[in-house]
Amino acid sequence: MARLSQLLALPDLGLRLVQAGAGDPEISWVSTTELIDLSEHLEGGELIMTTGLALGAEDPRWRDFVASLSRARVAAIGFGIGVNHDRIPQPLIHAASTYRVALFEIPLPTPFVAVSKAVAELLRTDELRAARGALQAQQRLLSGAYDAQSPAEVLASVSQATGRHLALLGSDGALLASTGGFAAARATEDIEYIALDQEGAMRLAVAGTAPLSPEGRSVIAAGSIVLGLGLRGARADETRERERWERFTGGVLAGTIAPDAVIVLSPRIRLPERIRAIAVQGTAEDVAAWRRRPRTGLERFVSSAQEQPATPGLALAWQLADDTTAAVQRALDVAAEHNLDAVVGRPADADRALTSRRSASARLSALSTTAPLYEAPRVPQVVRADRDTPILEALLDLGDGAATNAGEVLGPLSLGSALDPEDRDQLRATLRAVFLADGQRGPAAATLGIHRNTLRDRIARIERLTGRSFANADDRAELWLAYRLEESSGAGRR
Structure with a gap:
């Protein structure tokens, strides 16, 4: 933004500050008026120029004029002398002082259009400076993509260029990386979410209530691209890692692998003490997309099924979820996003996951074998083994x-x-x-x-x-x- 001090410093205009306002205001636009109340047409930051045609030198309505502009949060008032008034009226100066609105004098040789052009040039220069800064930030981010920049480094670069606090969220909503002030900003400010993959599982969270400038949005877009490229670049390793998690989960569900063996895959993740086995069923394409979905934390406990539906085109897979309402509902929501029906098994201790799996297997026959193939759109079906068989x-x-x-x-x-x-x-x-x-x-x-x-x-x-x-x-x-x-x-x- 162009600032009032920059405009006043231009020697060719001969502008003179008569009354300072609060700080050095930013100028967003220029408007010329002879109306007493222009406030309903203003958005804030405007520079208002007038010759005082509608008011006399001692008219008390100067106070109302300034009050309305103060409410509209204008940047300043420029008064052109030598046309209708030889000097700035004292009631106007007094009102500007009362309401802390900047007031400057425009001498007779200087036309209003010259001031308007000067502000436009300042704004254009500022936009070019912001564009260059945004371009440099984008170049740093994109060049960092070739140097395997970590997500935390990408977020720090975007935050420095935009002034926003950001975070990278995993498929389970957990924070994978964030800027230092994101936690505090999250509690008080609006959050915008940007999907980084086709499934929308990995997301960039941007905190802030004020609208971003076009340059700021371009930097965030570049950061999203770099984060997305990093995720896609890791897909080969991710596929191998997913296969390891699937083998482990399948073993736990079959009762052939102890839950504590998860330490081999990750020292930070443990199966909850009480779990539920959830069977998901749908078209082979939908189940495959569900399995490929990027996952973090406890959502990694998924597995293909040894048994498959007899109906051609249908497929079955499994997930282990924490025995909490939130965790089970989250698993069902993700299944529904992929148009998959689900059977929720009975709760069981982690080392008896086979018990929960068997209870879910016994209820698979309650799912439709035709609706996933032929009905569209449809509401995915959910069957709960411990709610549908009371006896x-x-x-x-x-x-x-x-x-x-x-x-x-x-x-x-x-x-x-x-x-x-x-x-x-x-x-x-x-x-x-x-x-x-x-x-x-x-x-x-x-x-x-x-x-x-x-x-x-x-x-x-x-x-x-x-x-x-x-x-x-x-x-x-x-x-x-x-x-x-x-x-x-x-x-x-x-």
Whole structure:
């Protein structure tokens, strides 16, 4: 911005300061008026020039004239003498002193247009200076991109050029880097967020309430480009890192890797004591985009699924989330952004993640296998294993007693039995297929890929081993509840 002192210092204009204002005001524009009240047309920072045509030398309305300009926060008042008044009226000088508005004299040889041109030149020079400064800042940022500049260094450079406090936010909203005053500014000022990747997971946060100049915006844009380039440049390493996290998460979900082993991947991250396994399902493209999403912190605990939906075009994946309302909702929101349905498993200790996974797996059948493929737009579906099966949940709350009773009902089909594991799993899969087919043996056999006679033989064997008959309603109920209790609780897992 051009300042009043710069204008007054120009010798060719012959301007004389009569009354100083508050500091050295910045000039944003020039306006000539003979109106008494121009305030509703002003935005602040204007230099107002007048010859006082509408008011006499002793008119008390000079005070109203200055008061309205003071409210509009003008930069200064320039009074042209020798046209309507030989000197600046004393009431005007007194009002300018009262309201602390700068007042200067424009001599008769100097036309108003000369003052306007001088201000325009000052503004143009200032804009060129700001543009050069912004260009230099952009060049420093872009050249730093080739030198592997850290995010903190990029933020510091942008902050120095714009006067704003900034931060780089991870996919979970955590601060990855920030300027020193960002935390305090965040509590009192508005925050603007700029997405640094296509998914909008990594964001640049800019604190501040005053509008940015075009030069300031160009510097922030350059900083966003450099940060984005840094993220994209790290994608190859990020892919390898994501694969390591996926293998670890898959092992925790399968019960083959201890949660404490996460220290190998990161000494700063730990699985929460209580977790929930969340299954996400949708088109293969949407699930792949969800898995590729940049992640930080606890959001890294995602994994592909060994089991996949039977419907062509659908895919399944898993995520471990902290057993808190905020963490689970955050995971569901991200899944919804990618148009994915979700099943939230029961809460479980981190070392029993398999329990939560099994409870979610058992509810996957509640998700539509056609809506993700054919409905658009649509609201993604959410199923919660511990809200949609109240009777089963009541039985699970019995703890070890429920697991013991389930084992007694299933007998050799129980997960903890001495029956050959391959044989046992085959019979359990048959049991599940028959129930999911509503007892219709044709569809059940088709699902299993076996002949109806083979299915008949397996059912006869199940009835013999468990002592329960599929023809008896009570026996059917006991078999299904026992099976679901084991699957949901993880009792007797191998």
